Amino acid sequence: MVLFLAAMALPVALDGYGLHILIIAYYYALLASSWCLLAGYAGQFSFAHAALAAVGAYTSALLVLNTDISPVFSIPIGSVAAAGVGFCIGFLCLRLQGPYLALFTIAFSEIFRIVLNAEYRYTGGNFGLNVPPLFSQESRILYYYTILGILILSLAIMHKIVKSRLGLFFRAVREDEEAAATLGVNVIKYKILAFVITSFFAGLAGGFYAHYVRILTPNIIQLPQMGLIIAMVVIGGIESLAGAVAGALILQLAAEYLRDYEELRWVFFGLLLVITLRFSQNGLIYPIYKRLTKKSEKDHAESD
Amino acid sequence: MLKVTKLTKRFGGLTALENVSFKVAKNEILGVIGPNGSGKTTLINVINGIHKPDNGDIFFRDKSIGRLSSYQIAKKGIGRTFQVTRIFRRMSVMENMMVPALSISRSGNQEALLHKSLGILTLLKIVHLKDEYGRSLSGGQHKLLELGRVLMLDPDLILLDEPFAGVHPELKADLHDHIRKLHGQGKTFILISHDMHSIFSLSQRLMVLSSGKKIAHGTPEEIKQNEEVIEAYLGN
Ligand SMILES: Nc1ncnc2c1ncn2[C@@H]1O[C@H](COP(=O)(O)OP(=O)(O)OP(=O)(O)O)[C@@H](O)[C@H]1O
Ligand SMILES: [Mg+2]
Numbered sequence: 001m002v003l004f005l006a007a008m009a010l011p012v013a014l015d016g017y018g019l020h021i022l023i024i025a026y027y028y029a030l031l032a033s034s035w036c037l038l039a040g041y042a043g044q045f046s047f048a049h050a051a052l053a054a055v056g057a058y059t060s061a062l063l064v065l066n067t068d069i070s071p072v073f074s075i076p077i078g079s080v081a082a083a084g085v086g087f088c089i090g091f092l093c094l095r096l097q098g099p100y101l102a103l104f105t106i107a108f109s110e111i112f113r114i115v116l117n118a119e120y121r122y123t124g125g126n127f128g129l130n131v132p133p134l135f136s137q138e139s140r141i142l143y144y145y146t147i148l149g150i151l152i153l154s155l156a157i158m159h160k161i162v163k164s165r166l167g168l169f170f171r172a173v174r175e176d177e178e179a180a181a182t183l184g185v186n187v188i189k190y191k192i193l194a195f196v197i198t199s200f201f202a203g204l205a206g207g208f209y210a211h212y213v214r215i216l217t218p219n220i221i222q223l224p225q226m227g228l229i230i231a232m233v234v235i236g237g238i239e240s241l242a243g244a245v246a247g248a249l250i251l252q253l254a255a256e257y258l259r260d261y262e263e264l265r266w267v268f269f270g271l272l273l274v275i276t277l278r279f280s281q282n283g284l285i286y287p288i289y290k291r292l293t294k295k296s297e298k299d300h301a302e303s304d
Numbered sequence: 305m306l307k308v309t310k311l312t313k314r315f316g317g318l319t320a321l322e323n324v325s326f327k328v329a330k331n332e333i334l335g336v337i338g339p340n341g342s343g344k345t346t347l348i349n350v351i352n353g354i355h356k357p358d359n360g361d362i363f364f365r366d367k368s369i370g371r372l373s374s375y376q377i378a379k380k381g382i383g384r385t386f387q388v389t390r391i392f393r394r395m396s397v398m399e400n401m402m403v404p405a406l407s408i409s410r411s412g413n414q415e416a417l418l419h420k421s422l423g424i425l426t427l428l429k430i431v432h433l434k435d436e437y438g439r440s441l442s443g444g445q446h447k448l449l450e451l452g453r454v455l456m457l458d459p460d461l462i463l464l465d466e467p468f469a470g471v472h473p474e475l476k477a478d479l480h481d482h483i484r485k486l487h488g489q490g491k492t493f494i495l496i497s498h499d500m501h502s503i504f505s506l507s508q509r510l511m512v513l514s515s516g517k518k519i520a521h522g523t524p525e526e527i528k529q530n531e532e533v534i535e536a537y538l539g540n
Contacts, residue, residue: 175392181374184407
């Protein structure tokens with residue numbers, strides 16, 4: 001609640017550049033939290049998430065450029081297109097596990113990036129595609145509240161999923177597909193569903209991004225992008241939506257703050273990632289949060 | 305209740321089951337014994353849909369289930385445990401129980417299901433562990449939780465693969481009681497075990513597998529006398 005109020009009030013205190021950084025951070029938070037649902041909860045360690053954001057981004061951008069439709073409608077259509085591609089990936093990956101799933105999704109991402117490059121007549125290729133803005137006014141605040149709203153709504157939906165029957169089945173599939181099946185869980189259906197739902201949110205993030213930054217290049221699918229999303233989730237705590245959001249905000253802000261160190265900061269994040277993987281299954285942020293809340297509970301109890 | 309006809313299952317060049325036929329009557333406990341690698345686990349895997357039969361068919365309540373998926377077979381009322389337990393390790397005991405509970409009842413009154421699983425956990429004497437992670441339980445507790453999970457499916461036929469392996473004697477006695485009690489409530493069992501004392505005392509009929517073939521069947525007394533069985537076990 002406090003965080004929410006702070007997020008609502010922040011624009012007053014920030015200049016345009018500060019707002020821009022937060023908007024991008026919220027974009028990553030949406031990507032990270034939806035990937036967390038896919039990989040952390042449903043156990044599908046896919047590398048195609050950034051590519052699915054690109055599906056949403058390019059679909060929406062090309063729709064607006066080639067028809068008279070408004071971005072308000074094209075962004076949801078782009079999200080549905082991403083969900084459709086997610087369905088296909090989920091279907092094709094049904095029998096793939098672990099490294100094979102990773103390889104397939106990496107291959108898919110690379111091929112999609114190359115296609116975007118090659119079809120420059122439509123996509124602008126590496127020169128970039130000029131995308132019409134979401135709002136006609138040049139107002140960062142408007143974009144800020146829009147992405148904040150999208151993020152909060154998406155998180156609410158994902159939280160509901162995690163707490164529901166669906167979320168329980170996702171986790172059962174992650175733990176042991178065969179055991180889940182013998183207990184009545186339609187594994188195929190829930191695996192595909194995990195891809196469809198999370199791809200929708202990736203597409204949504206991508207669509208917003210396209211109409212905010214207003215220039216799209218295939219670079220948004222580059223592997224380091226995906227690496228960044230994974231780092232955010234792993235550092236935040238792979239089975240925690242809030243952790244993924246916190247990881248995204250912290251890494252994004254740190255990346256800005258450490259901008260002077262240029263490439264060195266990626267080395268730093270890489271090290272952080274390795275340390276996290278080595279020492280803490282549940283990320284860095286989630287355990288710290290747990291300890292803090294436990295401690296304050298204890299303090300309360302003692303002061304009574 | 306269950307009829308298996310001329311079941312054959314091959315893995316590459318290896319024939320794990322060859323032309324196996326048998327029936328299980330309602331409310332019966334059928335014991336399956338045989339040396340290591342004789343195809344006992346494979347039999348359960350085929351009945352519950354993890355493997356598809358290469359030949360033959362399986363009928364449950366007179367309907368063919370040989371081509372159905374595992375989850376469909378589970379919903380029809382066949383539950384199973386695994387020789388090496390397969391608990392959802394990063395989920396709590398209660399969550400382990402709720403997976404089958406929610407898979408069979410879509411609308412599911414959550415309260416009633418929670419109540420039911422608490423009842424089963426109490427019966428199995430692991431209710432105090434309900435909020436623990438699966439991975440923090442002991443081997444014996446895993447066996448109990450697996451049984452509890454299966455019971456949440458409300459199955460009519462329960463397939464138990466080595467339920468007594470690696471459990472201490474006290475727990476084994478408890479498991480005997482649970483099986484007898486469930487049998488008293490009308491459940492049907494196929495029971496696989498290397499524990500001769502347990503399987504001879506619990507089963508009403510026994511079937512013996514060797515190298516994927518059914519070499520004998522009969523009452524426990526008959527099997528004890530059967531020379532072919534003795535030979536299969538002792539290897540001449
Ligand atoms: N998934 C599989 N792929 C290939 N071969 C398999 C598979 N499952 C079982 N087998 C082989 O089939 C044969 C029968 O194995 P199965 O596990 O059914 O025997 P079992 O009677 O349960 O033995 P045990 O008493 O050791 O549990 C063995 O030779 C085994 O190696
Ligand atoms: Mg076996």
